[in-house]
Amino acid sequence: MKLPSLLAGLAPCAALAFAVAIPAPSALAGAEVPDRPATEAELLDRLSAFEREEQPSDPAYVAALSRLSLLYVNQGRHAEAVPLLRRALAASERIAGPDHPATREIRASLMLAEAFVGAR
Numbered sequence: 001m002k003l004p005s006l007l008a009g010l011a012p013c014a015a016l017a018f019a020v021a022i023p024a025p026s027a028l029a030g031a032e033v034p035d036r037p038a039t040e041a042e043l044l045d046r047l048s049a050f051e052r053e054e055q056p057s058d059p060a061y062v063a064a065l066s067r068l069s070l071l072y073v074n075q076g077r078h079a080e081a082v083p084l085l086r087r088a089l090a091a092s093e094r095i096a097g098p099d100h101p102a103t104r105e106i107r108a109s110l111m112l113a114e115a116f117v118g119a120r
Contacts, residue, residue, distance in 0.1 A: 043068040062091045066106065069113070078116045085110040
């Protein structure tokens with residue numbers, strides 16, 4: 001079975017696969033867990049603040065990138081999730097190391113997102 005037809009059959013489950021693969025914010029020490037899901041605007045504002053303050057090594061930065069990429073995946077905006085996951089992976093590797101479970105989960109999510117986008 002070709003990848004595009006397989007993904008088409010599993011499209012409703014794709015968001016669930018990403019939800020499992022993107023690490024919880026608490027997976028990186030110091031990341032805060034919100035009481036409710038953040039909106040796209042809130043996440044974009046949070047990312048802008050981290051970048052303005054030059055704090056891309058804060059675990060909460062990785063969490064914000066991961067949450068925004070998950071939001072995009074859940075909305076079917078996989079192509080927009082890929083660059084966010086790349087940034088999250090680079091930051092997680094710097095913060096936690098390449099073999100940390102959260103880093104491995106982000107790497108797996110990136111590979112899945114890239115495969116999904118490439119299959120379209």
